[in-house]
Amino acid sequence: MDASVRGCLAIPARGRMMAALLEVSRLQAGYGAFSVLHGISFAVQDGGITALLGANGAGKTTTLRAVCGMVKAAGSVVLAGAQIAGRSTEDIVRRGVAHVPDGRGTFLHLTTEENLRLGAYTRRDRADVAGDLERCYTYFPRLEERRAQQAGTLSGGEQQMLAIARALMLRPRLLLLDEPSFGLAPLVVQEIFRIMQRIRQEQQVGILLVEQNASLALEVADHAYLLETGRVVLGGRADEVGRNEAVRKSYLGY
């Protein structure tokens, strides 16, 4: 990394009046003997959106996987004060972490509504689940039209909406979103980002957003981190990161 990047290296930005919902420090992860993350540190504020930027293969997806226990990881992952590193994915989900994975993870042969019901699988408040289902349909009216349809027959955009809605059915404290704009038409992307902001306002949820589209991500996020080959090379308030010259050149294209 060059000097201009290093100059702006502000380690976990202390949010104004916001407590850190997720604090990750010295996180290392990889696949078998192949190490991908070399000790990264970042934070997500409660009720905030943190963007994770980086080139292909930088380790963004791996970071999300490591946070929710899908890959072997070392280091510290603290969610709302509790250490969750090393726990099973099922346990981490039960603590309120919802992950919209790379590739959406749709249950293709189940109906739209069954997919949504699965999102609330760990919840015991059956009455509230019914209410949340209706709320998801108000966020994404298109899903309501397709509630009895096999999820595999939904369009890419609809499946992305379904994946987000399914994650919301958990009533998560922390939402991990892996490239929600991937492969979608600009209009659909706008719709999804609009809904994301609405969700952030209406529900107390912290969002960790991985996005290729850096300008879009910096627009909605309040904090951002730049990942380069498994290391955080830049982090801070989203507007500051957006003004960084190296980020502008490589990721914003101006």
Added chain:
Amino acid sequence: MEAFLHQVLSGLATGGIYASLALALVMIYQSTHFINFAQGEMAMFSTYLAWTMINAGMSWWLAFVLTILLSFVIGMLIERILIRPVEQAPVLTVIIVFIGLLVILNSVAGWIYTYTIKSFPSPFPAEPVFGGLMSAHELGAIGVTLVVLILLYVFFQFTPLGLAMRAVAQNPVSSRLVGIRVGWMLALGWGLAAAIGAVAGMMIAPIVYLDPTMMSGVLLYAFAAALLGGIDSPGGAVVGGFLVGVLENVMGAFVIGTELKLTVALIVIIAVLLVRPSGLFGRVIVSRV
């Protein structure tokens, strides 16, 4: 005509049993992507448990219920102890474990109960019904099978746990991401498959008698049924079971003779593999590319 109707009806009775066992095969196939070669032996062992209880003076239906519960637990234990460790192992290892399980159950049953054929009582009256068209046991077996199938359908279609099990069969990774304990669902699947097999064993034993190899033919029919219906389709397995049962009886009675009946299963298996490997109801994926 009456002889034909008689064959069809008794074909439906054994077909129901093949259907249950085929369903058990499909359930395990969906989660492991292997045919459980030991499914028949598991059912045979359960039937011996029932026989032991009945012989000890227990009422038939109490023994029936206890055997189902016990088989369920044994099925879960088999998954936890034998299958779990080889989950990620190469194909051949898994197949060897299945075959090992088959051989072990067979020899243990032979060792405890000897290989002499025993009769297994039916809970239904001895008199034929419908003016001699079918035996009471055949009618009863159809009834029991239908109850089992309906219960399973309701469980999988309308309960959260059933939905979770279907989810795991399709996509274990996403299932973890919604908080489903995938390992337990797999064990539960084995438990259910063992329980279904137990019912099948107790229903077929009064017809084929009880000995450690009693299920080998039955399993072959069940395998044919599962393939015919589509190895990944539970509904298909059920339809396939009834079809194979009727086909076997009609062919055996009127075409090739009872001695050659088992070849029906082989012919069905080979025909399906050649003509339509996905089976009648095999998953036709409706999805966008």
